[in-house]
Every structure is written in structure tokens, then in C-alpha cells.
Amino acid sequence: MCTLKLGRYLSFIFICFAIIHSTALGSSYSIQPTLGCIISDHTWVQYSTYFFYPVLSGFLPIVIASTFSILAYHNVRRIVRRQLPIVRRKLDKQITAMVLMRVIAFVCLVLPYNAYRTYATNFPTSRSVPMAYAVGRLLQAILLSINNINFVINFYIFILFSSRFRRQAKLVLVKRCWERWKYWCCQINNQIEPENSIAPCNSQIESEENM
Template identity: 75%
Template sequence: MSSSSVSDGILKLATQYSLYTGCVIFSFGVIGNVLNLLVFTQFKQFRTNRCAFYITIESISNLLYQFLTISLTILTSISGDDATGRFFIWCKFKNILAQICGLTTLYIICFSAVDQFFSTNHRFSLRQMCTLKLGRYFAFILICFVIIHSIALGSSFSVQPTLGCVLSNYVAVQYSTYFFYPVLIGVLPVVIASSFSILAYHNVRRIVRRQLPIVRRKLDKQITAMVLMRVIAFVFLLLPFITYRIYTINFPVSRSVPMTFAIGKLVQAILTSIYTINYVINFYLFIIFSSRFRRQAKVVLVKKCWQRWKYWCCSINNQIEPANIPETRNSQIESEENI
């Protein structure tokens, strides 16, 4: 068997792998992030919680990233590649949007960990320092920075005949090699998220000593545990991809070396799928590791969304219920939201 046929087979395997994993990840990602949005926006206790606000932003960013990845998957299934190596504008736009979603998600996770550290701190002044209004300001500043940064760096990508869509600017290559990948989306978010989530967990272990309402204590413990699990998954899913990206930027493989190029594409497909799980996993982590979140999700999805939808359908069919039934349901839901 010739090396060209082997390399073609590896490329086909990489394409098929990207197609199937892309569809599966997209399906789970859309479902999980939509459910996250429903729970964190509809459940009463989460509406004024800063960490829940950050998780909501993360879910929106994750959804955008999911639609980007599925578009790349569709292009790959149609033409054999994601078309970034053939279209100049698409090459830039894909990298800009991917960086916007990626940086937003990474640093919103950091914000969640930092916020939990402050909100569970034994010092009252530190707890009062962070407010929902301040959190919105920080989120706005972050998104503005991410957009500007992503446009600046993404514009440095160009299409090379043998290499495809790569960074062509020397300064951008050096910046990506020594700061962007190893620091900005590597060490910095990992250190911030890990450190503050561990500190928040340490704070929560002493939370019983403080004079706080029991509902607030339970919510702090729940959110801190959820953030800690999210950070652990985030670190393990991020590091392999970052290492690979640093390597490929410094040692791009030409299409003129078909075997090496094919193996690189397969490795890229595998590591990208692992990295993309970061944009899918949050809801499922919360459901698995937090029994309280499972009950809260049940209240929102079954007692709120399903009942509203059923009541709306009944209204369309002119099946009018007694006026006191919705009020009774609302009172029952409000009592269940204090679980």
C-alpha cells in the first residue's frame, strides 16, 4: 500500500471523526446550554446571583461556539475540509469568532471562581465589594476587550497555498507563541480559576460559622461546588489543545508532506473535539454532581416551562382553567424554589 493511499485514508478518517463527533457535540451542546439558560434565568434564587449571571453569559457564548463548530463540520462533510484554506474572508472570520467565544468562556469561568471566593469570604467588606451591577460592568468590559483583541489577532490570519489558513504576520506568530496561547488562554485562566475555586471551596467549609440564612448557605455551597467541578473539567480539557496549538503555530506542516499532514489533521481533530467539550459540559456536570441543581432543574423544566406550555396549549383549545389554579401553581413553585 502506497504512502499516498495511507495518508488519504487518514485524512478520510479525520474527516469522518470530525463529522460524527461534531454532530454529537453540537447536539449535546445546544441542549445543555439551552437548559442552562432556562434554569439560571427562570429559577428565582439564581436571578440575583452573580455567579449564575456569569454562567448565563458562558452558556450564550457556548451556544455561539457550537453553531460555529457545526458550520465547520458541515463544510468538512461537504468538501472534505472546513474551507478556511480556500476562502480569505472565512479564514479570518472563523478565527475571530472562535477567539471571541473561546476567550469569553474561559474568562467568564474565571469570573465565576473569583466571584465565589468573594461571596463566600468571611470578611463582610469583601462580600459587599462584589455586586451584580459590578459584575455586569466587568462582563461588559471583558466582552469589549475580547472583541477588539480577537479582531486584531484574527485579522493576521491569511491563506497560504501550501499551509492553508495560518498566521502570516511575524509579530502575531510571536505573540501567539509566547503570550496568547501559553499565557492568555493557558496559564493565566488556569491559575486564576483553579486558585480562586479552591479558595472559595475552603471558605465554604467554614460557612456554617457565619450568621447567614440557611437558604443562602445552601446556595453558596451549591454554587461553589458547581464552579469547582467546572474548573476541574475546564483545566483538563484545555491543556492538551493549548499545547498542540503552540506546537502547530511554530511548526506548521505543509500539504506537500502528505503523511505528516494527514496525521496532523487527525491529531487536530481529536484534540479539537476534546477541547470543544468545554463548551458542552457545564450543564451535565451540574446535573451529575449537584443533587440540589437536579431538583432546581426539575422545578424549572417540569413545574414552570412544561406547565406554561401545557396551559398555553389548553388556552388555544379553549379549555379555560379556573382562575385560582395558576395562582396555586405559582405559590407551589415559589415554595419549591426555596429547596
């Protein structure tokens, strides 16, 4: 059932759904003089309140990620009982730990912003109250920044919780990239010009002296 062809079809379907959904939801926004850019259509407000932010952006990804992390944890416990090499067991444990920590970070980083967006959609703050509006915008910017950390934190989580990943990262960054860059720089600095390139320079100097 789980084949590469099926994965491509599902990826294409999800991409098309995301494009159509984002276009339709974006068309429901309008600029209000006192509230700024908000969802003006009551139907889309209800949709964002009860489905988009709580379910599609919040609850559903968390449930899917948590389910697969729990399945991975049970799979590792079942592998431990089998007669498998110790190296294989250690690798499975490290991968499971990485997945679990990634799910925990995902929940902690995504949930606050989705909760705030659900609240802000139902109770927008008017610009006629400058202090409350400024506090709301500041809170939204902070929570959005925390939410965006979710997309760049993978490398650091894996570095912290996987010794094998640390060794592989060290191998790639230090022993391959750094050594190649150092060799390339040293090769440029130690280049020797051929003798035939010196002769034109000498003839040019002699001609300048004769002039």
C-alpha cells in the same frame, strides 16, 4: 469596591479588548499554498507561542478559575465552623462542589487544545506530506470539538453534582414547562365552536343542495 457599575465598566473594557485583539491577531493570518491558513508574521508567531496560547488562553484562565474555586472552598470550611442553619451549609457545600467540578472540567477540556495550537503554530505541517497533514487536521478537529464541549457542559455538571439543582430543573422542566404545554395542547383539542358559527354552515349546505 465590587459594585454593579464597576462590573459594567470592566465588562465593557474586556469586550473592547477582545474585539481589538481578535481583529489584530486575525489580520496576521495569511494563506500559504503548502501550509494553508497560518500566522505568517514572525512577531505574531512569537506572541502566539509565548503569550496568547500558553498564557492568555491557557494558563491565565486556569489560574483565575482555580484561585476562586480554592477561595470558595476555604469560605465553605469557614462557614461550617460558624453557627449557621444546616440548610445554608448544605447549599454552600453544593455550590462549592459545582464550582470545583466546573474548574476541573475546564482544565481538562481547554488545556489539550491550547497545547496543540502552541505546537502547531511553531511546527506547521506542510501539505506536501499528505498523511502527516491529514493526521494534524484530524487531531486539531478532535481537540477543538473537546474544547467546544467546555461551553455546553455546565448544565450536565450541575445536574450530576447538585441535588438541589436537579430538583429545580425538574420543577422547571416537568411541573411548569411540560404542564403548561400539555394544558395548551389539551385546550386546543377541546375547543368548542359557538352555535352562531353553525348557522352559516347550515345555510351554505342548504344553498348547495338547492343548486
